[in-house]
Amino acid sequence: MLIDKKDFKNAVGLNSLGINIARAVGPALGGLLLASMGAAFTYGVDVLSCVVVIAALMWWKRPATQRDALSERFPGAFRAGLRYARASRELHIVLLRAFLFFAMASSVWALLPLVARQLLEGGPSFYGILLGAVGLGAIGGAVIMPRLRMYLSPDGLLLTSALVTSSVMALLCLAPPKWLAVTSLLILGAAWITALTTLNGVAQAILPNWVRGRSLAVYLTVFNGAMAAGSLAWGIIAQGIGVPLALLSGAVGLAAIGCIAHRIKLPKGESDLMPSNHWPEPLTATPVEYDRGPVLIQIEYRVALADRPAFLKILARLSAERRRDGAYAWGITEDSADPSLMLEWFQVESWAEHLRQHKRVSKSAADIQEEVLRFHQGEEGPVVRHF
Incomplete structure (x- = not known):
């Protein structure tokens, strides 16, 4: 980082x-x-x-680094990144908001060449001017972004970007004078960079260092997929109903989606994701080969029956952390002979992956684990076993 x-x-x-x-x-x-x-x-x-x-x-020439025995190979790293993306609800929200915004806003990018030629009666050079105006507007938007963040939350910035972008799209479908079209695209560029920077910033803030690159790759896949699929869809719509109506439909859709999606709040990204390194090294009778697996981890808790609902509620939050850090399966069971004895278990694909899990657990996850441990009864801590 x-x-x-x-x-x-x-x-x-x-x-x-x-x-x-x-x-x-x-x-x-x-x-x-x-x-x-x-x-x-x-x-x-x-x-x-x-x-x-x-x-x-x-x-x-990159600086030489020491070989780490726990370094990930591509296939395992790829699977770990997908597991994190699948288990992270915060990332799901960012991906959903990004897909909805860019799928609707892609209409202006897909139809802009036709707008320049058919509605504004310009040639290739004028289309280049329009693109340049978007770029210049984006530069201006990036410069004023720090000041905007003083007054608007990320959700407010994204909603404002959606409304401004939809307004520009609605204006373009009316075939305005060329000077007004160029001016409006300056504003579009500022709104576009505001949305792009807001979503990128939130995505960066909610990701720990060890998986940031892989999860951002998922985010960029969703972003580019939304732009590609949206462009194809808007091209087909424009072929059926014409460019002005297609662009107006995109404007109305973007404004509506922006207002509806505003209710799905973006994560604040305030959790401490730095490694806590609080897990003790697992005890082994003999050294375990790193590629052996899968590995089953069991943790025994003794919980009073009256505390069970609250315990399970917090443990559900912990399960998400387990999955994000590398577990591909997780569960909680009770002893049929002693209902106060609860057994949490999760599985990782190899011994090396479990050792990496030790290094991935964040301080935020450590706080959740501390809440879980408050329900455990007995002088000794929960019993942990590795199989």
């Missing part, structure tokens, strides 16, 4: 600022090259720029 958690949102905004500077400058340079040198030369320069980036990555 390169920055402190408190700087996530501003750092995401700065990164988005760089992207949108490129988005503003790129179409302008491309338009100049296309007009002066032709399409073949323009695409040749584009290919060359990619070659330069690839070469830079290949020549980049």
Whole structure:
């Protein structure tokens, strides 16, 4: 991790600022090259720029790191990332809000070339101007984002972005003068970067370091999937009812979805996700090979019958933490001969994965475990066994 958690949102905004500077400058340079040198030369320069980036990555000398016996291989790391994404309710909310917003807002990106040609009666150069306006507006939006966050919550920012974007889309379907269309796309760029930065920032804030890259890959898959599927759908709709009505439908849909989804609050991302390292090393008679598995972990609690409902309620929260940190199965059972004896169990795919689980447990999860332990009766702590 390169920055402190408190700087996530501003750092995401700065990164988005760089992207949108490129988005503003790129179409302008491309338009100049296309007009002066032709399409073949323009695409040749584009290919060359990619070659330069690839070469830079290949020549980049990264610092040497010591080999960790618990380093994850790709297949296991991939499965662990998917398990985390499947078990994290907070991430589910971010993915849902992102899908709904971008699926509806994709209509303006899918139809903008047709808007430029049919409604605004412009050519390729004017379309480049429209894209440049979006990029410049995004730069302005990224600059004022820190001030906006002083007055609006992430949910408020996302709702405002949806309403502003839908208003611009509704304006474009009326075929406004070119100067007004360019001005409106400046505003669209600011609203777009506000939504993108808000969702990115929340996603970054709710993810622990060990799985951040993998979970962000899931987020980007949902984002790009929503844009791709939405663009295809809006293209089909425009073919059936025309560009103006399709764009108006997208505007109305985005405003409606924005207001409805506003009731599903984004997570605040205030949990302490740093590793707690409070689990003791598991006792073994002899060293266990790292690739042996699966591994079954059992924890015996003794809980008064009167406390059982509250105990199970907190344990349900702990189960989500177990699954996020690597468990692929979890359960709680009672002893039929002694109902006060409760047995929690969970399974991980290998001994190495369980040792990684020891390093992944966050301070937030440790607080939940402390709440669970308050219900345990007896001088000794819960009995833990590994199979």
